[in-house]
Amino acid sequence: MNVLTINLTDYTYEIERRDDLAEWLGGTGIAVQLMKENVKKDCDPLSPENVIVFAVGPFTLAYPYASKTVAMFKSPLTENLGESHAGGRSAAAIASAGYRAIVIKGKSEKPIYLVIDNEKVEFKDARSLVGIRSSIILGRIIAENEGGRGRRSIMRIGFGGQRLVRFACVTTETYRHFGRLGLGAVFGSKNLLGLVVKGIKTFKPVDPMSYRKTYEEILRMAIESDAMKKYYLLGTPVNVLPLSELKALPVKNLTETELDVEDISGESLAEHSLGRRIACSHCPTACIHIAALREEYERERYFYKTLMISYDYELIYALGSMIGVNKREDLLKLIHKVETYGLDAISTGVCLAWATEAYKRGLITENETLIPLEFGNAENYLKAIDHIVYQPNDFYKSLAQGAEKASEIYGGKEFAMCFGKNEMPGYNTGYASYIGLIIGLRHSHLDNAGYSIDQKFKRLEPEELVDALVKEEWWRQVLSSLVVCFFARGIYTKDLVLKALKPLGIEMSEEDLEELGRKIYFEKLKLKKMMGFDINKVRIPERVFEVETPHGKLSKDYFERALNYYKENYYKKV
Amino acid sequence: MKLLRIADIEKCVGCSICMYACSRKNTRDPRIGYGRSAILAVSLSGFERGSAVIFCHACKEPPCAQVCPTNALKPRKKGGVIYSEKHCIGCKNCIEACRINAIFEREDGKISVCIHCGYCADFCPHGVLEVVEI
Numbered sequence A: 001m002n003v004l005t006i007n008l009t010d011y012t013y014e015i016e017r018r019d020d021l022a023e024w025l026g027g028t029g030i031a032v033q034l035m036k037e038n039v040k041k042d043c044d045p046l047s048p049e050n051v052i053v054f055a056v057g058p059f060t061l062a063y064p065y066a067s068k069t070v071a072m073f074k075s076p077l078t079e080n081l082g083e084s085h086a087g088g089r090s091a092a093a094i095a096s097a098g099y100r101a102i103v104i105k106g107k108s109e110k111p112i113y114l115v116i117d118n119e120k121v122e123f124k125d126a127r128s129l130v131g132i133r134s135s136i137i138l139g140r141i142i143a144e145n146e147g148g149r150g151r152r153s154i155m156r157i158g159f160g161g162q163r164l165v166r167f168a169c170v171t172t173e174t175y176r177h178f179g180r181l182g183l184g185a186v187f188g189s190k191n192l193l194g195l196v197v198k199g200i201k202t203f204k205p206v207d208p209m210s211y212r213k214t215y216e217e218i219l220r221m222a223i224e225s226d227a228m229k230k231y232y233l234l235g236t237p238v239n240v241l242p243l244s245e246l247k248a249l250p251v252k253n254l255t256e257t258e259l260d261v262e263d264i265s266g267e268s269l270a271e272h273s274l275g276r277r278i279a280c281s282h283c284p285t286a287c288i289h290i291a292a293l294r295e296e297y298e299r300e301r302y303f304y305k306t307l308m309i310s311y312d313y314e315l316i317y318a319l320g321s322m323i324g325v326n327k328r329e330d331l332l333k334l335i336h337k338v339e340t341y342g343l344d345a346i347s348t349g350v351c352l353a354w355a356t357e358a359y360k361r362g363l364i365t366e367n368e369t370l371i372p373l374e375f376g377n378a379e380n381y382l383k384a385i386d387h388i389v390y391q392p393n394d395f396y397k398s399l400a401q402g403a404e405k406a407s408e409i410y411g412g413k414e415f416a417m418c419f420g421k422n423e424m425p426g427y428n429t430g431y432a433s434y435i436g437l438i439i440g441l442r443h444s445h446l447d448n449a450g451y452s453i454d455q456k457f458k459r460l461e462p463e464e465l466v467d468a469l470v471k472e473e474w475w476r477q478v479l480s481s482l483v484v485c486f487f488a489r490g491i492y493t494k495d496l497v498l499k500a501l502k503p504l505g506i507e508m509s510e511e512d513l514e515e516l517g518r519k520i521y522f523e524k525l526k527l528k529k530m531m532g533f534d535i536n537k538v539r540i541p542e543r544v545f546e547v548e549t550p551h552g553k554l555s556k557d558y559f560e561r562a563l564n565y566y567k568e569n570y571y572k573k574v
Numbered sequence B: 001m002k003l004l005r006i007a008d009i010e011k012c013v014g015c016s017i018c019m020y021a022c023s024r025k026n027t028r029d030p031r032i033g034y035g036r037s038a039i040l041a042v043s044l045s046g047f048e049r050g051s052a053v054i055f056c057h058a059c060k061e062p063p064c065a066q067v068c069p070t071n072a073l074k075p076r077k078k079g080g081v082i083y084s085e086k087h088c089i090g091c092k093n094c095i096e097a098c099r100i101n102a103i104f105e106r107e108d109g110k111i112s113v114c115i116h117c118g119y120c121a122d123f124c125p126h127g128v129l130e131v132v133e134i
Helices: A019-024 A027-038 A089-097 A135-145 A183-189 A208-223 A234-244 A266-272 A313-318 A328-341 A345-360 A379-392 A394-401 A404-409 A431-439 A452-454 A462-482 A494-504 A508-531 A558-571 B018-024 B062-066 B093-097
Strands: A004-005 A012-017 A053-057 A067-074 A081-086 A101-105 A112-117 A120-125 A151-158 A170-172 A176-178 A192-200 A272-277 A288-296 A304-311 B002-006 B040-043 B051-054 B074-075 B082-083 B129-133
Touching: A004 A027, A004 A112, A004 B002, A012 A494, A019 A027, A019 A508, A027 A067, A027 A081, A027 A101, A027 A508, A027 B002, A053 A183, A081 A170, A081 A183, A081 A508, A089 A151, A089 A192, A089 A452, A101 A192, A112 A272, A135 A151, A135 A192, A135 A328, A151 A176, A170 A183, A183 A192, A183 A452, A208 A494, A208 B018, A234 A266, A266 A328, A288 A328, A313 A328, A313 A345, A328 A379, A345 A379, A345 A404, A379 A394, A379 B040, A394 A404, A404 B051, A431 A452, A431 A462, A431 A558, A452 A462, A452 B051, A462 A508, A494 A508, B018 B040, B062 B074, B062 B093
Parallel strands: A004 A101, A112 A192
Antiparallel strands: A004 A012, A053 A067, A053 A101, A067 A081, A081 A176, A112 A120, A151 A170, A151 A192, A170 A176, A272 A288, A288 A304, B002 B129, B040 B051, B074 B082
C-alpha cells in the first residue's frame, strides 16, 4: 500500500510503499500507526508540529458503502487524539489517486490549497481566497479552477476554520463533513484552505469471478434488505419523534426533555421541505436529505432565493431542540449558517445552549453575549454564530474554544454538556449513552452506540454495560479500518466481511478479525493516553443526574461502578 | 441493437454506482474503482444543484470516429461507436472532438467510451438509466 506524505513547511512530498502496515488493513488501523510515527505527542494542536492523516481501506472502491475516509489529528478541542470520518467522494478519490493514506505535516508560510492528482502534488497559492466566508463558495471556486469533475473530492474549510474556531470542520462535496474535534482549525492553523484529490487508478481483484459475485450479493442486500430502511426513508431524522416521546431528546440545554418538535421532525421535514436526495460515492441509499428553503428578498416582492440545506438528526437536536428552536424555517436557517461557516453543528448548538443558560442565570451578561440569548430565539442565535466565528470579545474568543473552556472561565460547568471536552450528541437515552461518551475514544455516539443499547431496555449491570460498549467499539475499529460507513453495519456482518475480503486476496478468520479490532482499540487508547488523555480528569456534568431519562434519573453509583470497572479492565491495560 | 439512454436525469443522486459497474463489466478483467468507466457521475457545480450522468448518447455522425487516426473508433450502425482498444494509440483527439465530454481518459493512456452494453443500468438504484432496443 502507498502512503503519500506532504510537508507544507518546505513544499515537498514523497510516496512510500508501506506493505509493513498491511496487518492494520487501512482506515483507523493504519491512521493510528501513522499518527504514532509522525506526531509530536505533546504538541500544541494548532502548531506546525500537528499532523493530519487521511486513510482509506481495502474495501474502498471495491464494495458499496465503503465511502468513508478516516481523518486523524491532534484535536484542538480536546487536546488529545482526534478522529473524524467523512464520506462524499473523499475515500474514492484518495484510493483512485493510488493511496491508502495521506499524511500532511508542517505549516505553509502563505495560504494555499493542495491538489493531489495521482502521483503529482501541487501547492496552489490561495492568498486571494482568504476571507471567503462560505465553504460552499470556496468549494465552487476551487471546483472551477481544477479539472477532474466526477472523479475528485474537494475538501475545504469555511471561515470558521480560517478563524481557528476549535470545533470547525472540514467539508467535502458541499454536505459531508469531517466534523467533531476541530480538523477545520488544524487546516486553518497550517494555512491550508483546501485539499483536492483526484485519480483514475483501478485495481485487479485476486479472484475476479468471486469478486463480482460477492459485489452483487452485497448490493442486492443493500437494496432489498431491511438493514438500511431507517436511512433510506426519512434518514436519521426518523429518530426525532420517537426519541422525543421517550424523553431522550435533549431540550434547552437538557433542562427539559419536552418540546413540541412536530415541525422539525423527520416526517415534517420530508413532507414540507425535502427537495433532493444525494449520495456518497458508492452508496445506493442516498441518505443525504436536502431541504429546499424558499425565502423572499427582504425588500423586494416576488424575488426569491432557494437555499438547499442538508439536515440530519444531530443537527435537528443541536440547532433545534437543544436551543429551544422548534420551527422548521428557523432550524434550516441556523443549519445553513453553520454549514457555510464550516462549523461542527453539534458543538455549535451545545455551546449556544450553555451560553443561553449561563446568561439566564446571570453568570454572563449582555456585556459578554452582545445580544440577549434566549431559548427559541433563532434571530439572536444567528448573530451569536457570527460572533463565535468573528470573536469580537473575550467571551466569544473562549466560546470558540468550546463549552468546556468557556465554562472554566465563566462558570456553569455543571451544565456545560461536554464529555472529554467534546460537546454531547443528542441522546439522553440513559446510562449507556453517557458512559459510552466518557469511555468512547472519540467521545462520540458513533464510538459504541450507547444510545442503541439504552433503547433495548434491558437492565444491565454496570460491568455488563461497559463490556457491551467496549465490544462494540472493538468491532467498529474493524469497520472503520475497512473502511465502511457505520450506517451499513447491519449489512457488513463478520461473515460478510470475511467473504468480501477473500476476492481481494486477504484471508482471515473470525478470530483474526476480532483480535484485530481489539488490537486497534488498544493501540488507539495507548496513543490517546500518550497525547495527554486522562480518564480520571473526565468531568461528568451534574445536569446528567438531574434530568429524567427513559431509564429514570441516573444514579452516580452506577457511573462509578461502571467507570471503575472500565479503568481496571480496559483503560489500565495499556 | 441496444442503446443505453437516460430514463430520468433528475432522479440522479450522484452515487456513481454506474461508474463502478462500468469498470467492473469485463468478466475476464473486472476492475475495482471507476478509472475504466465510460460513464461519469457529476455534481452540477456543487451538489446543492443536484447531479447528473454523462455518457455517449450514440450520435448518428460521431466526430470522435472521424478524428480517430487509427480507426480504433468506428461508427456503429445505428449511432455511437465501436471501440477497438488494441488499435488505440492514446492520441486523445476523440476526447477533444466530443462536445458532450463523454469520452474519458484511462490510466493506461487509452480511452473509455460507452458501447451501450447496458451493464450499468442493471445497477442504477434509482431508475436514471434504461436500455432500449433500436
